[in-house]
Amino acid sequence: MRHPSATAALLASALIGGLGLVPAAAHARTGPAVARAAWIKSCYDKKEGSTYPCGQWRLLLPDGGQIAVPGAAGTKIDRTGAKTRDMSTFLISADGRVLAYERAGDHRLVVRRVAGGPATALPESVLFKGVGSEELGIALSPTGDKVLIDYFDEPARLPSKVVTVATGKVTTLPAADTLHGFSGDGDEVLATRHRSDSTTGMYAYRLDGTGAIKRTPPQVVVNALSYALAPDGRRVAAFTEGDTGTKRPPRVRIYDLETGDLSASGDLPSKPGTLPYAAYWNADGRLKVIVHSGDDGQPAVVRVLTVDPESRHATQTDKYTIGKSRYAYFAAGE
Numbered sequence: 001m002r003h004p005s006a007t008a009a010l011l012a013s014a015l016i017g018g019l020g021l022v023p024a025a026a027h028a029r030t031g032p033a034v035a036r037a038a039w040i041k042s043c044y045d046k047k048e049g050s051t052y053p054c055g056q057w058r059l060l061l062p063d064g065g066q067i068a069v070p071g072a073a074g075t076k077i078d079r080t081g082a083k084t085r086d087m088s089t090f091l092i093s094a095d096g097r098v099l100a101y102e103r104a105g106d107h108r109l110v111v112r113r114v115a116g117g118p119a120t121a122l123p124e125s126v127l128f129k130g131v132g133s134e135e136l137g138i139a140l141s142p143t144g145d146k147v148l149i150d151y152f153d154e155p156a157r158l159p160s161k162v163v164t165v166a167t168g169k170v171t172t173l174p175a176a177d178t179l180h181g182f183s184g185d186g187d188e189v190l191a192t193r194h195r196s197d198s199t200t201g202m203y204a205y206r207l208d209g210t211g212a213i214k215r216t217p218p219q220v221v222v223n224a225l226s227y228a229l230a231p232d233g234r235r236v237a238a239f240t241e242g243d244t245g246t247k248r249p250p251r252v253r254i255y256d257l258e259t260g261d262l263s264a265s266g267d268l269p270s271k272p273g274t275l276p277y278a279a280y281w282n283a284d285g286r287l288k289v290i291v292h293s294g295d296d297g298q299p300a301v302v303r304v305l306t307v308d309p310e311s312r313h314a315t316q317t318d319k320y321t322i323g324k325s326r327y328a329y330f331a332a333g334e
Contacts, residue, residue: 031067031116034096035059035332036320037302040074040087042327052085053327057101059092059114060320071110071119072101078132087328089133091140094280094288094333098144107133111144111165122147123168126161139179141186142280142333146207148189150179162189162207171207184231184281192222204233204257213257221255221262228279228287230309234258237287237309239279240265242272250276252289252312266312268305278334285309288317290331299324302331 036059043054053075056068073088088102089109096114103110103119109126112119126149127136137150145165151158153175160173173179177191183204191203200222204213213234224238234257242250249270254263268276270291279289287307294300304318322329 031114032059032061032065033115034062035092035099035114036062036096036318037322037329037331038069038090038092038099039322039326039329040090041325051327053087057088057090060322062096064320069099069101071104072099073104073107076102076133077107078134079130081132084132084134086134089136089138091138091330091334092332093140093144094142094282095144096332098140100138100140100144100147102133109133109138109147109149111140111147120165122163122165123170126163126170128158131158137179139181141182142184142282143186146182146186148179148182151175171209173205177203180227181229181280183229183233184285185233185283187231188229188233190227190229190236202236202257204229204236206233215257215260217255217257217260218262220253225250226276226279226289228281228289230281230287231283231285235309237279237281237289237307239268239276239289241275242270244272247272250274250291252276252307252314254309254312263312266307266314268307268314269316270303270305274303278331280333288333289314290334292331294321297324300326300329302329304331 038057038059040053040057041055042051044051057072058066058068076084076086076088078084090101100111109122110119135152139148147163150160156175159175160179162171177193180190189205193201199216202217221238225241226239228237236255238253240251242248249272250268251265253265274291274293276289276291281287287309289305291303300322302320305314306317307314
C-alpha cells in the first residue's frame, strides 16, 4: 500500500468455496472473478490544509476496468465510535478473489468474494471493548479463508487473533509479536519478536496448535523490508531495499527457519529507489513480490514480480497504474 503523502515511509476456487458463504452456484455473479488492486480517492480540506480519503473504494480489474464497492466504509472509527479521517481497512487476497473490509454503518469486519454474493461478518469478539478500527492491523490468507487481526496497543497486551472465516474459529497469538502474515497455504503465521537481550526471534506459528518453528535469524534477515513464509512453513523470503548511492537494486534471500541456512542474494529487476513493499507465496510454491513507484501527484506504478526460490531470478508478471487522484491503494496480496 502507498499513501501519496508518505511515499518514502513504509507502511483456488475450491478453497474459496470453503469461506462459509452461500455457494457461488446459488448466486448469479454480480461482478468479476478477480481484482488486481483497490484504491480510494483523495479530497482536500481547504480549512485544515490537508487531504483525506473520500468516496467509495474502487477495484481495479485485470482488463483495466473499475467497479465501486458500495458496502465498504471509507474511513475508520476511534475507540469511542467516532469517525476519523484515517482510511478504513480494505484488503484483497493474493489470488484476487476475496475482499476484507469495514462495513459501512457499523464498521464490522466482513469478508466476501470479489464476484459478489453475501458478505460474512467476523465475530464481534475479535474487537476488544474500547478498541476502534484505527487500532487494528489486518491481513488475509492467500485465498482469503482466514483473517489475521493485530492490535496497535502500546505496551502490547492484546493478543493477536486469526479467524477462520468458514467456522468463526479464533486462534490467539502472543501479544508481544510483530506479525508479518500467512504462509503460502495459510496454515502458518510468520512473526518476529524483539527480546530483552537485544536479539530478534523469528517464529512460524502452526495454526493447528502443534507449536512453532523458531530461530534467531542473521541481521540481513532481521533488517529486511518485507517477509514471506513459504507453504512448507519454514522457508522465509526476505526482501531488502536497494541503495541509490551504489545503484544496487532491491534483493531477495531465502532463509530456512529449521536449519538456519541462508541463500545467496538475488537482484530484483527494479531501480534502486523502488521498494518491495509486500511479498507472498502461492500454495503451489510460486513466490511473488509487489514493487511500487510513483511520487506525490503522479500516477502510482505497481509491478508484480515472480521469483524462482531456487535461483532467486525474478521476472515481471504484471504491471499497472493507479491514478494520481488516489488517497491510498492496496494491491492484491498486500
